[in-house]
Amino acid sequence: MTDHAGTAATTLGISTAGLDLEASVALAAEADAAGVHAIWTSELYSMSATVSLAAMATGTRRCRLGSSILYGVGRTPLVLAAEARSLDKLSGGRLVLGLGNGTVRMLRDWHGTDPSAPAARMEELVTVVRKLWRIHEGRVHHDGHFYHVDITPTGDVRPPLRECIPVYLAGVNPRMIEVAGRVAxxxxxxxxxxxxxLDEVVRPAITKGAGRMGRRAENIRITTMVIAAVDEDEEQARRDAASQIAFYASVKTYDRALAVAGFAAEARAIREAFARGDLEAMTAAVPDRMIDAIAVAGTPRQVRDALRRYEGTVDHVILYAPTLGLAAPRADRNVRRLVAIATAPRDGAR
Known part of the structure; x- marks a missing residue:
């Protein structure tokens, strides 16, 4: 990646979201051998991102390994920093630590955490993790609003493999995106x-956050996940993409992102269908223009062509294969097609 979008070709990575641990490890090894720039894993209530990253680290040699995302909430800063140190060592310095909170409901009902002030909590968490990254230098003391840490290390604490760890934050609404500009x-x-x-909300928020801390906004790298559905049957690929879009659009948290893009009415129709339990109607409520604005879908050539819109606009694209409603063999074929797409020559790109 580069210091800011536009100075070099946008790189491509692949998400393992939706795959089980065995499939994720196999995909990572295949993608690494093919020369994919980065592999990204995630976690939910049935999958640990740290375990997945450790398993993928042992089967890869070159690609970056990132979490998109790993829950910051639910882990103490000490545990998070220790896990990151170990993962970075295991991978030979290839870790990108992507952190997020999830939605308010996830904070409250999944993690049993007070969902108030999630952005302020995340800003403090990153600050403490960075202090703990350097615990080999001596005592770490932090007495904040959300976290209290006072540790004086004993014995020989070795320094981490790298002086600092790249930390990326997941953000949707401006306040959390500002935090990325402030501390990530x-x-x-x-x-x-x-x-x-990205143009109307994300970049201004990053600039605002960075400016308040005296940082340069262009040094905050913009990575975005893009739903990528690949099939020789173009219409099948578009239906797969529409289903995944509908799944996310059913969550009210993302209303702002959809409204800014001109899809407020579609979001309402999707949520109404979701309330009825009508999954087919949810997918049908996603029009072609919504698919084309949010996803890349179609034959391999069509997907490669569609990805050109991100060149020079973001630093890195994470290709995210739909899994909702797809039988395992078809989902597996789709994500493996992304390996070829991510390594195909692109107008002078890598």
Whole structure:
């Protein structure tokens, strides 16, 4: 990646979201051998990102390994910093630590955490993790609003493999995106992001956050997840993409991103269908223009062509294969097609 979008070709990575641990490890090894720039894993209530990253680190040699995302909430800063140190060592310095909170409901009902002030909590968490990264230098003391840490290390604490760890934050609404500008090295954009949202909301928020801390906004790398559905049957690929878009659009948290892109009415129709339990109607409520603005879908050539819109606009694109409603063999074929797409020559790109 480069210091800011536009100075070099946008790189491509692949998400393992939706795959089980065995499949994720196999995909990472295949992608690494093919020369994919980065592999990204995620976590939910049934999958640990740190375990996945450790397993993928042992089967890869060159690609960056990132979390998109790993829950910051639910882990103490000490545990998070220790896990990151170990993962970076295991991978030979290839870790990108992507952190996020999830939605308010996830904070409250999944993690049993007070969902108030999530952006302020995340800003403090990153600050403490960076202090703990350097615990080999001596006592770490922090007495903040959300976290209290007072540790004086004993014995021989070796320094980490790298002086600092790249930390990316997941953000959708401006306040959290500002936090990325204030304290992080990059942003992990949501799969519902459009180029319009990136221009009108994301970049101004990063600039605002960076400016308040005396940082340069162009040094905050913009990474975004893009739903990528590949099939020789173009219409099948577009239906797969529409289903994944509808899944995310059913969550009210993402209303702003959809409204800015001009899809407020579609979001309402999707949520109404979701309330009825009508999954087919949810997918049908996603029009072609919404697919084309949010996802890349179609034959391999069509997907490669569609990805050109991100060149020079973001630093890194994470290709995210749909899994909702797809039988395992078809989902597996789709994500493996992304390996070829991510390594195909692109107008002088890598």
């Amino acid at each position: 090295d990059g942003l992990v954009g949501h799969p519902l992001f459009t180029l319009r949202y």
